[in-house]
Structure formats: structure tokens, C-alpha cells
Amino acid sequence: MVYSERPETARGALGREPQPPSAAGTLDWPLLVFEKLREAEVRQVAYVPDSGHARLIELCHADGDFTTTPLTTEEEGIGILAGAWLGGRRGALLMQSSGVGNCFNTLSLATVCGFPLVMLVTMRGEWGEFNPWQVPMGQLVESGLRLAGVVVYPVYDAALAAPAVEAAARIAFNGNRAAAVLLSQRMLGTKLFKD
């Protein structure tokens, strides 16, 4: 389901007044996403940095209840969150779209065992990309994740980021599924390669 095409459903899930579409920078969507992760009882967050995730990473590090793990490569996070679930804790994995390609074999750990997995993916190579090297992987992310058995929530509107994270967390933790929220360059802003 593409959230921007069904805003009523998504906004209904938000449980409050609909918000107008917002450009990145005018809505503190990382804070709203962080609150949804907290509400979902996520306490272990693993990440490979991306500028689009910078504020959310800061929020996770600043919260003493969170165990926040920087990774050398994204698939480490799938193992760490599987281990966390074995130990009774819930987690989320933050990465840029280029890191999705690093994850495919390791995703079998989540799908074969039915480990809940919440992935938050900031997109590159997808909307007005400057750097052609980002495009091949960026174009593979959505269909590739679906082929791997991951439930995918593309988000093009910053106001719908938090509701999508809430939906992904519910289907992951209630249904023992892997779910990915794809945060579009359209809402994050396209990297301009200027000082």
C-alpha cells in the first residue's frame, strides 16, 4: 500500500486531526516516529547512519531507556534484533536504501524464524537523485524487499511517516513479520551536492 494514495486510512490510524502534507523541516517527523517507536515498546535500535535519520538517531542515543547500536553494515542489525527478541526486547533497524542490498541473505533469519523486524529506510536513488551510483539499488528496494517477504510501506509525505511506523510496528510485533517503512526523498529532500 502506498500511503500517499490512501491518506484517510493512515490518518485515521493516527487518532487525531489530519495534518496537511508537510515539507521536511516544517514537521518534526523524526520526533513523531521516535514516539511511535517508544509506544511500540521498541528499546533496542541499530543503525547505519544516514542524513535523513540523523535526528532520529540522536533521539535514540539521548534516551536512557534505549540501547542504540551503531553498525558496520546493515545486516548486523537483523542479527542483533533477532537476538534482542530472543532476550525479550523489541527493536528497530535504521538504514539508508543502499544498505537494503546488504541485508538480503540475512533477512532469511527474520523470515524463517518469524522474528519481528521493523526497518526504517531513508531512500536514495529514487526522487530527483543527483548521484547515478545511488539509482540501481534505490530502484531495487521496494520490489526487492517484497520479493524477500518483507511488508513494505512507502511514505512520500512527512505527515504520514509516524503512522506508517506505527502500522509497521504493529504488523511486525503482532504478526511476527518483517516490515519496512521507506521514507522517500520526496519528503526528506533530495541531496543537492552544494555547499
Add this chain to the structure above:
Amino acid sequence: MTQNENRLRRREVVGRLLADRGDLLVVSGLGSPTYDCAAAGDHPLNFYLWGAMGSAVTVGLGLALAQPRRRVLVITGDGELLMGLGALATASVMRPKNLAIAVLDNERYGETGMQATHTAAGVDLAGVAAATGFPAATTVREAPALDEAARTLREAEGPVLVVFKVSAKREPMVLPPRDGALLKHRFREALLGSAAA
């Protein structure tokens, strides 16, 4: 390439590490380490990996962070660890005191025809762990050192890694359950109670 110079026997090593295991939580890497752990006695607090090569250390790390009062022992092979060397750096950064890693290093890919791994050419996995900042990382080659190595893995402040240089001789296969959902459920039930399964 089917033999090496190593004298330690992998089953003897794992038997020693898992004897009187108490409340130890165990994660095994795919291939022979999973069979070795099963041969030492199946246990609901063994989480056996049958795939996802390179993930044994990260699963152990996530578990150790979630259960800081329980000792977590990862038992894996040299090839499996080589696929995810970055995980050692990540574990070092997180510094879980309760995480121990045992590497059964036969210098071979045992599941695929005994091809040489990088350790056969001298790559030093304990040296890698030490370089990432592990407070303890050693290599054991002789049986008399097993008791002290087992004590280190059980008690030393982690993250700690011990490489056991083991023979490349194949052991009889002992296959534990391979249904991932079953392994996950029984582990959680044994650790967290029936409500968590």
C-alpha cells in the same frame, strides 16, 4: 586440503564448554558448530543458526544486550566469523560484559568441501578481536589449556573471544531441530516463560 596440523578435537572442546552449563544462553553458527552443540546435548536455550552466515556474533550481541545478567556464549566457526568480521567491531563498541565468543577454527569451510579459509593462510581471528578492542582475546592449541579457556569464556569480563585451533577431521553429524520458529519459541519460553512463547 582436508587435514591441518591442529590437535584439538572440536567435539571435546564444545563438550567442555557446555558441561555444567548452568543458565548459560548459547547461540551457534551454521554448519559444524551447530552440530557440535547438538552433540553436546540439545537444550531449549541453544539457538542454532542453520543459515544467515555471518550472524552468530550479532545474534549473540543482541541477546547479551537484552539480557545483561545472563552469560551469552556464541559458538561458531572460522568461516562463519570471517563473513561478518565487522560484527566484532560492533560488539567491541557496545562492550557487553556478558558476551563470550568461542571460535572453532579448523581453517576450512567444512560444509562445502573443506576448502581453506583465510585462517589457513594465517589470518589471526583473536588478533582481529584484540585490535577491535576486546578486553580478552586468545588462541588455544593444546588440550591442557581448555579448562582455563572455558573459565575465561564463562567468567571473564566481556566481550571475550577464544579461538580454538581444531582438527579438520569430520565428526558424525548430529542434527538439532531446524525449524526456525520452533527454535525461537522454545528459547523464549525457556528464558522468558510460557507467556512469551
